Amino acid sequence: MNWVSKDIEVYLGAKEYVDTAVLPLLPVSFGPDMKQAVSMTEFITLLSIQLERQFKGRLLMLPGYTYLKQNSEDKLIEEINNWYSELVQQGFKHIFYVTSDSDWRTREAKFDGNVIWLPSLPLENLDSNSRNTILEDQVKQLLNLFVQKWKEN
Amino acid sequence: MSKQRVTRRQFLNYTLTGVGGFMAAGMLMPMVRFAVDPVLKHDAAGDFVVTGMKIADITNEPTRVDFSFEQKDGWYTSEVTNQAWVFKDENGEILALSPVCKHLGCTVAWNTDDANPDHFFCPCHNGLYTKDGTNVPGTPPSAPLDVYPYKDSDGFLALGKAEPRKEA
Known part of the structure; x- marks a missing residue:
C-alpha cells in the first residue's frame, strides 16, 4: 500500500494483514557526489513502485526518508531508530529499509530493522521497456527475501 | 419596396423576435x-490495448503477458504496465486473468x-486460485480473479479493462 488516502483507507480496515513497513532511504547531496545521490534516489524510487505493486496487500510503502548525506552518522542512526520504534509501536512486525547508499551497510549493526541494499543502476539511459525488465528482476530477487523473512515467524 | 409597406410596429416586432430567438438559443x-x-x-472502458502476444501462440499453460498504456493522472501522464495471465481453457477458449489478488x-503468479x-499463488497471505481463476475456499481471497475482455487485433491479442466476475 502506498501513502495515499485510498490505500490508507484499505489499510485501516485490514491492519492485521499488513505487518510489513518499507522505508526507502533517499540521500540528498550537493557536493561532488550529487549525481550519484540523484541516481540512487531515482533508482530506489522506481524500485519501490514495483515492490509496492508486487506486495500491495502486505506492506505499507512509506514516503521515502530523505536525508542530507553530510549529516553525521549518529544523527542519521538516531533518526532511523526513531522510525523503527514508532513503526514497531504501530504493530509492524517486519521493517525494511531499501536504499542504494552503501553507507547504510556499514551502519547496519547500529540500528534495528533490515537494510536491503541494492546497487543503483543507471536507468536513465534505458528505454522504459528494458528499464521495467531490470526493475522486475530486482524485485523478483527481493520477493524471495521478503517471503523468507515472513516465513521466519 | 412595393406597395406593401412594412410598418414601424411590424419592423420592430420582427427584429425583436429575431434577437430574442438568438438569445433564447x-x-x-x-x-x-x-x-x-x-x-x-x-x-x-472500451479501449483495447494490443499486446505482443500472438493469438496463435497461446497455449494451455498460463503465460504472462505484459502490456503498457498511457495513464493520465491529473496533468501527469505516465506509462503503466499491466500484466495478464493468458491461456486456453479446456474448451479452447482464451482466458486472460488479471494478476491482482482479490484479497x-x-x-x-502461476505455479x-x-x-x-498448478495454482495461482499470492505470496502475501498465501491466497490460492485454481487455473480458471476461481479462489480456493479457506484461503484469504473471497472472489475469483478479474478477467480481461479480449479481442483479436490482426492476430495479436488485445486486452480491455479487467472486469470482476460474479460466479463462485
Whole structure:
C-alpha cells in the first residue's frame, strides 16, 4: 500500500494483514557526489513502485526518508531508530529499509530493522521497456527475501 | 419596396423576435449540450490495448503477458504496465486473468508455490486460485480473479479493462 488516502483507507480496515513497513532511504547531496545521490534516489524510487505493486496487500510503502548525506552518522542512526520504534509501536512486525547508499551497510549493526541494499543502476539511459525488465528482476530477487523473512515467524 | 409597406410596429416586432430567438438559443444550447453529454461521452472502458502476444501462440499453460498504456493522472501522464495471465481453457477458449489478488491487491503468479502446483499463488497471505481463476475456499481471497475482455487485433491479442466476475 502506498501513502495515499485510498490505500490508507484499505489499510485501516485490514491492519492485521499488513505487518510489513518499507522505508526507502533517499540521500540528498550537493557536493561532488550529487549525481550519484540523484541516481540512487531515482533508482530506489522506481524500485519501490514495483515492490509496492508486487506486495500491495502486505506492506505499507512509506514516503521515502530523505536525508542530507553530510549529516553525521549518529544523527542519521538516531533518526532511523526513531522510525523503527514508532513503526514497531504501530504493530509492524517486519521493517525494511531499501536504499542504494552503501553507507547504510556499514551502519547496519547500529540500528534495528533490515537494510536491503541494492546497487543503483543507471536507468536513465534505458528505454522504459528494458528499464521495467531490470526493475522486475530486482524485485523478483527481493520477493524471495521478503517471503523468507515472513516465513521466519 | 412595393406597395406593401412594412410598418414601424411590424419592423420592430420582427427584429425583436429575431434577437430574442438568438438569445433564447444561446441560453438553451449549452443546457441541452450538458443534458446529452453523458450519452456522447467516449467510453474509456472500451479501449483495447494490443499486446505482443500472438493469438496463435497461446497455449494451455498460463503465460504472462505484459502490456503498457498511457495513464493520465491529473496533468501527469505516465506509462503503466499491466500484466495478464493468458491461456486456453479446456474448451479452447482464451482466458486472460488479471494478476491482482482479490484479497488486498498483491500480484499473484502461476505455479510459484511448491506445495500447490498448478495454482495461482499470492505470496502475501498465501491466497490460492485454481487455473480458471476461481479462489480456493479457506484461503484469504473471497472472489475469483478479474478477467480481461479480449479481442483479436490482426492476430495479436488485445486486452480491455479487467472486469470482476460474479460466479463462485
